[in-house]
Structures are given as structure tokens and as C-alpha cells.
Amino acid sequence: MKSLVAKRVLVAASMIVGVVAVPIATAAPASASMVPFCVDQIQNAGYKVGPKTRHACQTGVTSQKKCEKEFKALGVRANVANVACRVAGKRP
Template structure:
């Protein structure tokens, strides 16, 4: 086996090993914490109602974003802040 073929083989194996965790990861990288941090950065206090809304937004369901958004709007979060936070949750 030539050195070039060996180097290509090692490079391919290294790339595959590096790419596997990325491909195996869940499709959504955001979570409940990102939602809450977004609201903290916007000046809101995070309590049980914010936690519940962000947790609902982090669920894998077709209604997650809407549930999060309505939960935050119901407790007085501005619409633009709620949209950003819920977008980060899911």
C-alpha cells in the first residue's frame, strides 16, 4: 500500500469519527435553558411559569412553539421576546 493511499484512509477514518457524533445528535440543538437565558438577557425574571412555558417549547411536538408562545404572552412577556425565546426552545 502506498503512503498516499494510507494517508487518505487515515484521513477518511478521522473524518468519519469526527462526523459521527454530529450525525447522531438530536436534530434540535436548542433547549429549555436557551429559552430561559433569552428571557433573562431581555430583563425578565425566570420563575415557574417561564420555566413551564420554555419546557413546553422544548418538547418535540407540532404544538410546542405555540404552547410556549401562549404561555409567555399570558404572563406578560412582549411578543418579540416570546417569539425569540420559544424559537430557541425548539
């Protein structure tokens, strides 16, 4: 009887930990909060901003190299892309 109660308590505790830990572990890095600043860098440099710009900035949250590659494909100067992608990858 005691082992059944112990198993139920253990299962309940495991479920609580899972409910709390999973959202924290799967949250996106920086929660895209630096993306608008990346977009601003591109816009302030005189480039037109659209969905591809926002996507490149979002990519920069996790990978500066991929971000810069996307901007290169859009025709953004390397120095502008570098700064914007570094901004996107910073933690708020």
C-alpha cells in the first residue's frame, strides 16, 4: 500500500517538474526582443525593410553567420549586416 502511494507522489512530482521545466527549456533565445533593433540598423542604413529583413534578423538571434549570409543575399553591405546581426544576437 505504501509503495502505491509513493509511486503516485513521485508521478505527481514529476509532472509538476515537467510542466515548469519544459517551457523554460524550449523558450527561444532572447525571445526575439533584439530583432527590432537589428531591423532598425538595416533601415537606418537606408535599406528597405520587409519580411526578408525581419527573417534575417530573427536568424541572427541564434546564428550571426547565417544572418549575415541572408543579408548578403539581399544586397546589404557586409559591415551593415555584421552590426545588425551582432545586435540581433545580443541578450536583452
